[in-house]
Amino acid sequence: MNTRLLTYFVTLAETENFTRAAKRLHIAQPALSVAIKKLEQQLEFPLFHRNERKISLTHEGEVLLKHARLILQQINDANIAMAELKGLEKGEVKLGVPSMLGSYFFPEILMGFKSQYPNLKLTIIEAGTQSIRQMLLDGELDLGVIHNEDVPERLETEHLITSQMVAVVSEGHHLASLKDIGFEDFFKEELVMFKPGYFHREFIDEVCQSHHFIPKISFETNLLPMILNIVRHNFAISALLELVTEHEKGVIPIPFKQPVYLNIAMAWRRNGYLSLADRAFIDFVKKQCG
Incomplete structure (x- = not known):
């Protein structure tokens, strides 16, 4: 062989x-x-x-x-x-990032890293956390940003941030004035959701399973701008990381009565080789999040 x-x-x-x-x-x-x-x-x-x-x-x-x-x-x-x-490594970081973090958390970090290391190449793959985990295990990605829960033993993680998951409604929605919202009231509404495989959807599915809710998912897409536009136009509500609503106009965040916090981590293969470029990127991100 x-x-x-x-x-x-x-x-x-x-x-x-x-x-x-x-x-x-x-x-x-x-x-x-x-x-x-x-x-x-x-x-x-x-x-x-x-x-x-x-x-x-x-x-x-x-x-x-x-x-x-x-x-x-x-x-x-x-x-x-x-x-x-031998000094032959081209210096490439292949990073998997979920769309919410790729759109709102990582752009400044990526630009800062590129400014500090202009000769290194960054390849960014947008995918759900389950897909990112599998791509890491299969060696298709060097690094990945995932929900730091039920992580496979073959992956090593480094905590990045903790962010709250909130209900998101339009400014004219009848729930917009609430200070917080219960799961029962949330699941009475028409929903727009990411497809299965994203930590946002994992959260929804876990709550439904534990509380025996049947969600009314009217729209299902992996396009974050589409989700936000559907919410803005009052066709449905959603649940997103609070950091998204901090940057978007026309939507209102409503915390859940039972607060939901997600721990986000950088992950890589435990027994895999981290190149100099990979290690430089991990160190840079840790300093930005520290």
Whole structure:
């Protein structure tokens, strides 16, 4: 077994199709088929169920996939570490950020970091906290901003901020004059929500499950500007981090009677390699939040 065969195997597992996998790997499809058969012969296990249109992993293939991804990620980490010793590291930080924090908390931090380290490249991926966790585990991101709760053991975290989750209504909404709001009154209203996978939606789903509420979700989108416009035009209400309402006109924040605070953290793979650029970014963010 070698890394080339493992790379072919992982790519085929992800694409579930020999043609797509061969195209991504820039090799001929027959060459890929021969390589996979060679790997299966070495291991003495079938790794894929095959049919004309789609393939799927066998149980043995699923076991190998977990190890193969870790092995390839560790090799990539080693290459980055060696490149840095030679002064060849380009200096890139791949960061996953939820939209609320990406829009209101991180812009000044990112611009400040870029001013201090102009030669380093920042790649920002907007996604929900569940997706960010998985991308970190899969090695697709170096760093990620997540809800610091039920964090997988393979991730290390550094606390950034604590922010309150509040109900958000338009200035003309009948609830706008309230000093606080109970969950029961909140869930009587038409709601506009992020799709599942965002910590904002996780909060809503957890409250509904624990209090046996059935939410009236009229709109579902991952576009924060759309959520805010729907609220402003009084079509629905939502629940967002208070820091959002501090920067937006035409919406009113209402704290919940049972205050809800979310702990937000920076996360990275516990056993992964942090490049010099990654470590510089973590240190910079810690100073800004300290």
